Amino acid sequence: MELNQPADLAARALLGRLLVREEVRLRITEVEAYGGPEDSASHARHGRTARNAPMWGPPGRAYLYFCYGMHWMLNVVTGPEGEASAVLIRSAEVLAGLDRVLDRRKAAKNSPQLCAGPGKVAQALGLDGTFDGHDLLAPGGLELRNGPRPVGILVGPRLGIGFATAEDQVRPWRFADGDSLAVLQRKTLHSL
DNA sequence: CGCCGGATTTAA
DNA sequence: TAAATCCGGCGA
Numbered sequence: 106m107e108l109n110q111p112a113d114l115a116a117r118a119l120l121g122r123l124l125v126r127e128e129v130r131l132r133i134t135e136v137e138a139y140g141g142p143e144d145s146a147s148h149a150r151h152g153r154t155a156r157n158a159p160m161w162g163p164p165g166r167a168y169l170y171f172c173y174g175m176h177w178m179l180n181v182v183t184g185p186e187g188e189a190s191a192v193l194i195r196s197a198e199v200l201a202g203l204d205r206v207l208d209r210r211k212a213a214k215n216s217p218q219l220c221a222g223p224g225k226v227a228q229a230l231g232l233d234g235t236f237d238g239h240d241l242l243a244p245g246g247l248e249l250r251n252g253p254r255p256v257g258i259l260v261g262p263r264l265g266i267g268f269a270t271a272e273d274q275v276r277p278w279r280f281a282d283g284d285s286l287a288v289l290q291r292k293t294l295h296s297l
Numbered sequence: 298c299g300c301c302g303g304a305t306t307t308a309a
Numbered sequence: 310t311a312a313a314t315c316c317g318g319c320g321a
Contacts, residue, residue, distance in 0.1 A: 224306060
């Protein structure tokens, strides 16, 4: 699964792939690439720390972090071991296990936006810090599997990175399935 | 050691 | 538009 390559390329390769945990199956519809210390928007921007250590690990592992004091974010580690990069899973569609997802997502109704947003994706899968470093390519727990690739891909700047340099803020490292409704801020995206 | 602010979501 | 809510990273 082409994860051992630069984050932006790996990010595109992750669109359409599946995240499976027990009866819940999600199809990835939106992602964002984050690079190493040279990327001022990345958690790796201050170098290696206990929190971001998984980003330097082998590709195909999970990197989970807690944000805004209430949300877990799921990333797929990419690139060669020893170099920091990861792909944030931003949105997904529910292919199976809808009852379980609705139960976990509390008040949410079954709309195309049910898992549109990184916090929502992690919540739908019931993820937390115990999945940090988990091998997504091995059977058991949370698994990443092949799925139907998107026909058209949309590209645009990453969201929520106002703290980054102007250059990194406009870097077109957000990717989405052009045919999916589970995508945030469609207006800021354009065809690849 | 204390402060600042964040790869967000939700409801008003 | 703002509140919820907490910990990582930085400066002192």
